[in-house]
Amino acid sequence: MVGIEQATAPQLGKPPNAEWRQGDILSLPSACFTSYTTAAQPDGELPLQHRPLKLKEKLVIASQDCDIVSADEPNVEAMLLRVKDKPSDRAYLSRAGRNSARLFVLDFERGYVADARHRMFVEKPSLANAERAPWVVDEVTRGEFALWLARRYERPAIPDDIHDALMRPISEEIDRLAQEEPATLAALDRAVRAVRVQLPSRPGPPYALRLVLVLADGGLSSAEAAAVQSFVRTIQERVALSTVPCTLEVDSYAEGELLHNVVRATVLVNLDYVTKGGIELLQTRSRGAA
Secondary structure: OOOOOOOOOOOOOOOOOOOOOOOEEOOOOEEEEEEEEOOOOOOHHHHHHHEOOOOOOOEEEOOOHHHOOOOOEEEEEEEEEEEOOHHHHHHHHHHOOOOOOOOEEEEHHHHHHEEEOOOOOOHHHHHHHEEEEEOOOHHHHHHHHHHHHHHOOOOOOOOOHHHHHHHHHHHHHHHHHHHHHHHHHHHHHEEEEEEEEEOOOOOOOOEEEEEEEEEEEOOOHHHHHHHHHHHHHHHHHHOOOOOEEEEEEEEEEEEHEEEHHHHHHHHHHOEEEEOOOOEEEEHHHHHHHH
16 A cells, blocks of 8 residues: 655744834835936946935835735835934924825824835845834824825826916915914814815816815814815805916715715815925924924
């Protein structure tokens, strides 16, 4: 009788690199950011330039958790983490907050700021040599960081004249409220979960614009309702005075009642920041700021 060798079942454990998650901070002193320069050499080659990490700088993992452990992804994406912990950096942190498409404040008190302008791919085996920072991001901030990363690739391309007619008034009114009526801005922030805009289907003015406010479920307090009404009235007045020919329709929905066809017909515009031509218009709000 021919014997049958019994195969040993593999031991199931955590996949490689499972201890790392998106938003984790690490030190890798030998790492540097690499890019091509625009100064072509006589032979036509574009030389590489290297930007090493500075003394206090670290890296923050930008890859999704599933990609970190996936065998099909050989690298982990990381971006620069600046440490802005001087008293003179407080204004910088307040201007950035969640307002920037390029900067994300992971920890206001420690001055941890992720900078998406400097990114690199780190081979996964190198993570074994990385030193994990003795700091753990809370789950709320980790989720906001993931959304911020996603928003970098889904920001709507808004024509300049529509930006001037609608986006600029929104941005400037938020800035004014932050400076002059912080309590009103706080009420508006509690009430409005999202702002969506339906862009015109044809190019060139006159434009028929639609602004959709997504409001918090459960109803609004009197202060919140008043803040929303005042905000809408101001935007309508500013649009009416615009030199760009356009009309503005304003609708509002509770978050749980937002219709699928409304979502499909509109684009998300964050109150936190509005950009024109890649130039950030930073407001004064920030998560964690006093």
